[in-house]
Every structure is written in C-alpha cells, then in structure tokens.
Amino acid sequence: MTQSAVLETELAPYFTTKAPFQFxxxxxxxxxxxxxxVSLVLxxxxxxxxxxxxGISAAFVPVSFMAGADIGLGYTIAMILTLAKTVLGGIALPGLFNRKRQGxxxxxxxxxxxILISVFSVSVIGILLGLLFLMLLFQVRDYYN
Structure with missing residues (x-):
C-alpha cells in the first residue's frame, strides 16, 4: 500500500463516496x-x-503594506503560494503523463x-471551483498507480 498524502485519507470520503455526485x-x-x-499548455x-x-509583485509588496499590515501580509502570502502552486503543477507533469501516483x-x-489562495483572496467562486476540481482529482485517483 502506498503512503497517503497529507489529509488525503480524511478528505477522500467527502470527495468520493460522500460526494454530492460522481463524474x-x-x-x-x-x-x-x-x-x-492541457496542464502543459496552460x-x-x-x-x-x-x-x-x-516582477510586478516585487514592486508592489512594499506598497501593499502601506494599506495595512494584514493586506500586505495577505498579498505576500498569496504571491508565494501562487508561485509554489505553479512549481508543483510543473513537477506533477511527468507523473501525470505516465499515470504515476506521484503526479x-x-x-x-x-x-x-x-484553494488556500482563494481563501486568502476571499474568492468564493475560486473556492467552489477548487473544491469541484479536487473532487474530480479524488475520483480519478485510482487511475494513477
């Protein structure tokens, strides 16, 4: 048996067997x-x-703190998380092409x-779309070994 990712075991039932619908x-x-x-093209x-x-964010980080420490910190965290999400998406590509669990x-x-970025950005649509995509990811999990 393969080791579970963080929160995978806890979230799996809500996005598979207890999900509102199955794809x-x-x-x-x-x-x-x-x-x-599609992921590679995007x-x-x-x-x-x-x-x-x-480049633009680096210039705006100091300015964002002028609007308040909470806004500046939220902006900085969202910027770092966006970069990390992009890197993870790139790292996932070889595994996705080969249908490996690591992908x-x-x-x-x-x-x-x-989803965390959408929470920091207070984007309800982003959160809902993120959860929908997460449900799809869980429902295709068995295709990757």
Missing amino acids: PVDFREGFVKYWPI LILALPAVVAFL WVFSYYAQLLG
Whole structure:
C-alpha cells in the first residue's frame, strides 16, 4: 500500500463516496487522458504571466503594506503560494503523463494550495471551483498507480 498524502485519507470520503455526485466514467477517463496535455499548455501559457507577476509583485509588496499590515501580509502570502502552486503543477507533469501516483499527489497539493489562495483572496467562486476540481482529482485517483 502506498503512503497517503497529507489529509488525503480524511478528505477522500467527502470527495468520493460522500460526494454530492460522481463524474461519469467516460469523463474521468477523458480527464486522465487529456489533463496532462492541457496542464502543459496552460503552464507554458502561464510562464510569461508568472514572470511578469513576480516582477510586478516585487514592486508592489512594499506598497501593499502601506494599506495595512494584514493586506500586505495577505498579498505576500498569496504571491508565494501562487508561485509554489505553479512549481508543483510543473513537477506533477511527468507523473501525470505516465499515470504515476506521484503526479497525482503533486496535482493534489497544487490544488490544495489553489484553494488556500482563494481563501486568502476571499474568492468564493475560486473556492467552489477548487473544491469541484479536487473532487474530480479524488475520483480519478485510482487511475494513477
């Protein structure tokens, strides 16, 4: 048996057996087949934006603290988490292409960070979409070994 990722055992029932709905098998198989390609394309398209984001963010960090320590700290944390999520998404690609569990685990961690970013950004839509994607990830977990 493989070792569980952080919170995987606790969250799994809520996104699989206790989930409000199950994604159709055809959809799950299509997701597993095409998600690595879509993820790679999105990562390539995001790289220039991430580089620009880091440059602009570095300039705005001091200014963000002028609005208050809580806003500046929240902005800085969101910036760091976004960078970590992007790196995890890139690290997950080889495992996703080869349907290895490690690829799923890195995608899972990236998704958890994405939800955390949405919480820091107070984005209800981001939180809901993140939870929906996390449910999909749990429902395709068995495809990765």
